[in-house]
Amino acid sequence: MQLPSDLPHVSLMDGVTPLQEMPRLREALMSDGRSCPRLYIKRDDLTGLAGGGNKTRKLEYLIGDALEKGADTVITAGALQSNHARQTAAAAAKTGLAAHLILFETVGYDDPAYNTSGNLLLDNILGAEVHRQAKNADARAVFEEITAKIRACGGTPYLIPVGGSNAIGSTAYAQVFLEIQEQAKATGIKVDSIFHANGSLGTQAGLLAGRALAKGGPKVDGVSVSKPTREALLGELLDIASQTSERIGGGPVNEEDVHVDFRHLGDGYGLPTEGMVSAVELVARTEGILLDPVYTGKAMAGMIAAILNEEIAETETVVFLHTGGMPGLFAYPAEFRPK
Numbered sequence: 001m002q003l004p005s006d007l008p009h010v011s012l013m014d015g016v017t018p019l020q021e022m023p024r025l026r027e028a029l030m031s032d033g034r035s036c037p038r039l040y041i042k043r044d045d046l047t048g049l050a051g052g053g054n055k056t057r058k059l060e061y062l063i064g065d066a067l068e069k070g071a072d073t074v075i076t077a078g079a080l081q082s083n084h085a086r087q088t089a090a091a092a093a094k095t096g097l098a099a100h101l102i103l104f105e106t107v108g109y110d111d112p113a114y115n116t117s118g119n120l121l122l123d124n125i126l127g128a129e130v131h132r133q134a135k136n137a138d139a140r141a142v143f144e145e146i147t148a149k150i151r152a153c154g155g156t157p158y159l160i161p162v163g164g165s166n167a168i169g170s171t172a173y174a175q176v177f178l179e180i181q182e183q184a185k186a187t188g189i190k191v192d193s194i195f196h197a198n199g200s201l202g203t204q205a206g207l208l209a210g211r212a213l214a215k216g217g218p219k220v221d222g223v224s225v226s227k228p229t230r231e232a233l234l235g236e237l238l239d240i241a242s243q244t245s246e247r248i249g250g251g252p253v254n255e256e257d258v259h260v261d262f263r264h265l266g267d268g269y270g271l272p273t274e275g276m277v278s279a280v281e282l283v284a285r286t287e288g289i290l291l292d293p294v295y296t297g298k299a300m301a302g303m304i305a306a307i308l309n310e311e312i313a314e315t316e317t318v319v320f321l322h323t324g325g326m327p328g329l330f331a332y333p334a335e336f337r338p339k
């Protein structure tokens with residue numbers, strides 16, 4: 001099964017990312033005589049573009065669309081430590097576009113490193129123009145002002161939504177759903193569920209569109225790191241998923257296929273939790289894999305809690321989708337000091 005071949009696309013990575021087993025994490029989770037499903041990790045942190053992550057995949061379609069529309073500049077927005085912004089800066093550099101990043105001080109995490117290091121440092125190295133904004137700045141007005149300035153200088157801007165989450169960007173995660181299925185088949189396993197972090201919703205929407213195209217397959221288990229309730233995300237998630245599905249010629253995405261766990265958000269987006277810190281350290285110390293503090297750390301905390309609470313049968317096989325974000329660790333040094 002494949003996506004339509006005529007969708008605008010630019011290549012930012014080589015081939016597929018690895019699907020690896022995590023035997024030592026499984027062993028650690030079984031240490032009290034508990035049961036544990038078989039655990040795999042899909043390494044989308046290894047997409048290879050300036051620190052990697054899920055946005056490389058989305059940007060292959062978004063930058064493809066921008067180039068087809070004759071753009072020479074991309075504009076996007078996010079939080080100060082946005083991985084999406086860093087990946088957009090890298091994708092723009094690789095394809096010869098200018099990048100403007102509108103970064104909002106939304107998180108309220110006060111470590112000096114948060115304001116200078118991590119993704120923000122990399123945005124500068126990658127040559128993006130960073131427009132730093134206060135938490136309550138008028139996003140639309142800022143965007144209009146920057147767009148007008150680019151046009152006044154003869155540029156052609158293309159707007160990439162927050163997180164690259166629209167039907168164009170999410171197409172990439174429909175592709176990943178199919179890729180996981182193919183890798184599972186080649187490995188001789190049947191995947192029962194795919195756990196991942198849910199932020200701006202595009203990754204989950206894309207996976208669900210891929211599932212609709214494949215007419216079934218693993219359950220898609222999002223762990224929310226941004227929206228606090230199902231009501232806060234369901235409409236938007238279904239909209240992006242349905243539009244993505246329509247774009248790739250798939251079937252409907254139904255409300256009952258949307259599974260999101262809201263128990264691991266803590267005090268809010270970008271704010272550390274004990275579960276996140278434990279999950280980041282456990283995966284690092286058992287598998288030598290670095291997660292991130294904002295997305296994959298909380299998602300892994302969700303998957304581990306589901307296993308320890310016996311919400312997943314030991315006969316199942318679970319894939320954790322590592323969506324990247326490791327540079328964000330450097331913005332949160334206080335959370336990971338030796339105890």
Ligand SMILES: Cc1ncc(COP(=O)(O)O)c(C=O)c1O
Nearest residue numbers: 083199200201203295323324325
């Ligand atoms: C590392 C990482 N993982 C997961 C996500 C969440 O993906 P989405 O925004 O598509 O829900 C993001 C979004 O920025 C991210 O940076």
